[in-house]
Amino acid sequence: MLGGACTYISLAASFFTKPHIVGVVGDDFAQEDVDLLSSRGIDLEGLERVPGKTFFWAGVYSHDMNERETLTTELNVFADFKPKLPESYRTKPYLLLGNIQPSLQKDVRAQMTGLHFAGGDTMNYWISDYRNELLATIAEWDFLLINDSEAKMLSGESNLRRAAAKILDMGPHTLVIKRGEFGAVLFRRKGHFMAPGYLLAEVFDPTGAGDCFAGGFIGYLASRGLEPQDEKIDPAELRRAVIYGSVMGSFCCEKFGVDRFRTLTRAEIDDRYNEFKTCTDF
Amino acid sequence: MLGGACTYISLAASFFTKPHIVGVVGDDFAQEDVDLLSSRGIDLEGLERVPGKTFFWAGVYSHDMNERETLTTELNVFADFKPKLPESYRTKPYLLLGNIQPSLQKDVRAQMTGLHFAGGDTMNYWISDYRNELLATIAEWDFLLINDSEAKMLSGESNLRRAAAKILDMGPHTLVIKRGEFGAVLFRRKGHFMAPGYLLAEVFDPTGAGDCFAGGFIGYLASRGLEPQDEKIDPAELRRAVIYGSVMGSFCCEKFGVDRFRTLTRAEIDDRYNEFKTCTDF
Numbered sequence: 001m002l003g004g005a006c007t008y009i010s011l012a013a014s015f016f017t018k019p020h021i022v023g024v025v026g027d028d029f030a031q032e033d034v035d036l037l038s039s040r041g042i043d044l045e046g047l048e049r050v051p052g053k054t055f056f057w058a059g060v061y062s063h064d065m066n067e068r069e070t071l072t073t074e075l076n077v078f079a080d081f082k083p084k085l086p087e088s089y090r091t092k093p094y095l096l097l098g099n100i101q102p103s104l105q106k107d108v109r110a111q112m113t114g115l116h117f118a119g120g121d122t123m124n125y126w127i128s129d130y131r132n133e134l135l136a137t138i139a140e141w142d143f144l145l146i147n148d149s150e151a152k153m154l155s156g157e158s159n160l161r162r163a164a165a166k167i168l169d170m171g172p173h174t175l176v177i178k179r180g181e182f183g184a185v186l187f188r189r190k191g192h193f194m195a196p197g198y199l200l201a202e203v204f205d206p207t208g209a210g211d212c213f214a215g216g217f218i219g220y221l222a223s224r225g226l227e228p229q230d231e232k233i234d235p236a237e238l239r240r241a242v243i244y245g246s247v248m249g250s251f252c253c254e255k256f257g258v259d260r261f262r263t264l265t266r267a268e269i270d271d272r273y274n275e276f277k278t279c280t281d282f
Numbered sequence: 283m284l285g286g287a288c289t290y291i292s293l294a295a296s297f298f299t300k301p302h303i304v305g306v307v308g309d310d311f312a313q314e315d316v317d318l319l320s321s322r323g324i325d326l327e328g329l330e331r332v333p334g335k336t337f338f339w340a341g342v343y344s345h346d347m348n349e350r351e352t353l354t355t356e357l358n359v360f361a362d363f364k365p366k367l368p369e370s371y372r373t374k375p376y377l378l379l380g381n382i383q384p385s386l387q388k389d390v391r392a393q394m395t396g397l398h399f400a401g402g403d404t405m406n407y408w409i410s411d412y413r414n415e416l417l418a419t420i421a422e423w424d425f426l427l428i429n430d431s432e433a434k435m436l437s438g439e440s441n442l443r444r445a446a447a448k449i450l451d452m453g454p455h456t457l458v459i460k461r462g463e464f465g466a467v468l469f470r471r472k473g474h475f476m477a478p479g480y481l482l483a484e485v486f487d488p489t490g491a492g493d494c495f496a497g498g499f500i501g502y503l504a505s506r507g508l509e510p511q512d513e514k515i516d517p518a519e520l521r522r523a524v525i526y527g528s529v530m531g532s533f534c535c536e537k538f539g540v541d542r543f544r545t546l547t548r549a550e551i552d553d554r555y556n557e558f559k560t561c562t563d564f
Contacts, residue, residue, distance in 0.1 A: 063440060064440045064441075158345060158346045159346075159482075159483060159484065159485070160481060161481045161482065161483045162483055162484075179464070182461070182464040182465075183464075183478070185481070191560070191561070192481065192561060193561060193562070193564065194478035194481070194561050194562055195564075196465070196476035196478060199442055199443045199467070199474065199476070200441075200443065201441060201443045201444055202441065202444075203441070236564070239563075239564040240564055242564075243564055276564075277564070278473065279473070279474060279475060279476050280475070280476055280562050280564075281521075282475065282477075282518070282521040282522055282524075282525055282558075282559070282562075
C-alpha cells in the first residue's frame, strides 16, 4: 500500500500548509495514490516518475508495537534518486529533508535561495557509516529531528541531556529528540520542552508516526511564519509545533498506513491539541 | 549502606509532613542511620529492633542506568516481619503501604481507624504468585502506585490506557503508573495527567527513586489535607502530588543511596517543581 516518509510527512503537513514534495516513484505507482496526495493540496511538480518499481518496505511489529523488524527493503527506482528541485520550489522558506544520504540532503539545501528554517531527519546507517558527510550536512541546518537512540549514537552520550548539548554544538539551534510512545523533547541552548506521547487506547499501526510528527512540526511552523534568524524565533511557537507534531503522529497510528488522513479534519486536530493541554496542565 | 523502601519513602515525605514509620531492623542497624531519620523529624516509634541482621540488597545497573540486576537479597529479620502499629499511629489519616506481602498490607490497613487516603505499592512477585490475596487487598485502597510493566501484568493488557481502566475497576479510584525515566501517568475515571521524567544531566544512582516518588506524592497530599471521600478530592492537588513525587525521585538519583537527602532543602524542591512547569508549559 501507499507509504514512505515523503508521503506521511506531506500528508501530515497538508493540514497546516501547502507542501511541495520532491521524490521518485516507479511506473507502478497507483493513480489513486497520486489522487490522494493531490486531494490534500500537495504540489506534485517535484515528484519524478521513472521506469521501474517504486521503493518497497515491509516489516512486522512486536505484540506491544514498540519494536519492529524489517522483512524487506527494495530500493528499486530510489537507488539512483538525485533530487532535482523545480524552479518554483527554490524560493520557499521552509525545507524538511527526509532521511536519505546526507550529501543528497546537502545538495537539495544548496538549491534553495531564501530559507528561513531548514532541517531534517537522519538515521543510524548514516550516523555510523557516513559520519563526516552527515556532520557537514547538519552543520548547515536550523533543526534536526532524530530519535533517542540515534541522538545517543550521533553524540556518543548515553544521557539524553548531554547528548542534546553535544548535538546543539554540531550546528542546529533547534533539536527535537523523539522518544516513540514516550513523546518528544525540544532542546535549544536556552532550555528544553517536554511533550508527552499521546496515550492511544489502541495503536493500530505505528508505521509513519515519526514522519507524521515531522510533517505536523514543520507544517505548523510554515503556517505561522518564522523569521530567518535563530534569535527571532518565538520559542512558544516551537513548543506548539512539537505538540502538533505529536498530535499528527498519534492520528497516524489509529489506522493502517495513511488511512487516517483520508478522513481527518482540522477540528479533530485542534481537539487533540487541546487534549494535550488538559493532560499536562498542573 | 542505609537503604530500603521505608527509608526512601519517609525521607522524601519528611520534606512535606511528619512521617510515622513501621518497619523492622536487626541489631546491626547503625545509630547514625537512626540519627539521620530522626533528624528529618521521622517518628520511629513503629521501628522494631530485633536480634539478627537487617534486610540486605545489592545490585548492579546497566551502563545507561535503565536496567538493574539483583546480586543479593537477604531477607534476614524481614522474613518474619508482622507489622504492629503503635496506638498513636492508628488514627492518622494517610497510609502508604510499602511493597510487602498483600495480606500484611491488608492487616495494617485494618488497624487504622480514621483513614482519608490509603494505598500503596506492589510488585511482580505478588501479582503473579499471590494474585487473589493482592486483589482482595487493593480492593480497599484509594490509590495504587505501580510501574508500567507491573500495571500490564496486573491487568493483562499491554496497552497502558486499557491497563489503567481495568485497574481502576479493581478498587482504587486513583492510579499512578510510573514509567521510570519517562515520568508517570495519573489515572482517574474522569481523565489522566501525564508528568514527564526530569531530565537529569547525570543519573548517579537510581536506587530508591520510585520509593522517593511515593514519599513525595503522599507527603505532599498529607501536607495539604484531603477529604476522605473520592468525590471531594481536588484533582489539581493529585496532579501537583505527582509532580512533587517526580521531583523527589529526581533528587534521589543525584547522589549515592540516600545521600542527596542529607543536604536537600525545601527551596530546592520548589525550584525543581517550577522547572517542571517551565519545561512542560505550552
